[in-house]
Amino acid sequence: MLNHPLPRIDKDEKLRKLLLPYCRFKEGTIWIDEKEKHKIACIDVSKNEEVKKIFGKSKARLSVQDPPYNFIAFTEKQNDEFIKWCKEWITLNQEISDNNSSFYFWLGADQSNHFEPFGRFVEMMKTTGLTSRSFITMRNQRGYGTQYNWMAIRQELLYYTNGKPKFNIKSEYTDIPKVLKGYYKEVGGDVTDNMQRSKSQFIRAGNVWIDVQQVFYRMEENVNGCFAQKPLKAIKRIVEASSAKNELVTDFFSHSGTTLIASEMLERKCITFDYDPVYCEITLRRLENLRSTGKTGWQNSNPFYNEIKNDKKILNHLKKKYNITYN
Secondary structure: OOOOOOOOHHHOHHHHHHHHHHOOOOOOOEEEOOOOOEEEEOOOOOOHHHHHHHHOOOOEEEEEEOOOOOHHHOOHHHHHHHHHHHHHHHHHHHHOEEEEEEEEEEEOEEOOOOOEEHHHHHHHHOOOOOEEEEEEEEEEEEEEOOOOOOOEEEEEEEEEEEOOOOOOHHHHEEEEEOOOOOOEEEEOOEEEEHHHHOOOOEEEOOOEEOOOOOOOOOOOOOOOOOOOOOOHHHHHHHHHHHOOOOOEEEEOOOOOOHHHHHHHHOOOEEEEEOOOHHHHHHHHHHHHHHHHHOOOOOOOOOOOHHHHOOOHHHHHHHHHHHOOOOO
8 A cells, every 4th residue: 555645636636735835836937957957848839939949959869758548528519629739739749859760659549539649640640750669568567448349458659750860779679588490591691590590588579668657656657646647668768769878858747747757767867847836846856856865766765755744634535535544
């Protein structure tokens, strides 16, 4: 069980407002790393000129985007508005990116609602000028819909490029050892199997990632209270594959700050955004926690624990609504 649980912040507006006084961010705040590596901006990315100003002359070599898609609640009109909004920030994303750059988009596909918004998003991407490269599926360890349907245990990740960015093939290798000989091929007159030809004793991730653990509270990287946290291992794989040290990575929807953490660990620079001061604060606290303790998250605690345990209003709210008590 969680020792110091924090409910989903996006589902509890009262809790979110109670946390705001403990945030160093408000709308328009831009945190600039004293080490000159990162920026965290509390800005809605629909404000194009403000976003461009933050980048200045810098250009992103890699973009990792996980837009807020609560697709289960989508109506036809909401889906149209979502796709229109996506086209706007993707156009901006292209403008602040290098001529040779990579783009990764996490998305959802509601299997009970015609796989929206995935289908419409893919159609829209044809109009961007970006080149489609891969449709990656990340397997979750847990899922939903087990009683009357095939369990949904996937997350969709789309990979696009502009120009001819470099791809680091070494990042594709997993820590899963090869145990089977594959197909045979004649090389230099000798018939060899894939074990003989391979440069590694480990299998490649390919476009179906089965070696990445979905984040849950027992993992060190867990950021309790964030509902859409992506596994650090997955983001590190993307960053290693499509950028080099000291190059710029960007994420328009920071949420739990995983892209910035991966960039810090892999010696990249990162500019990340979130319109919500609470998630900007979480992102900054996560970076500070990594630098001070070496830990990537709070496991079964949360980033606001020290404040919450002394705040009677928050404690009363958690007790009344969720029957949660802090020691």
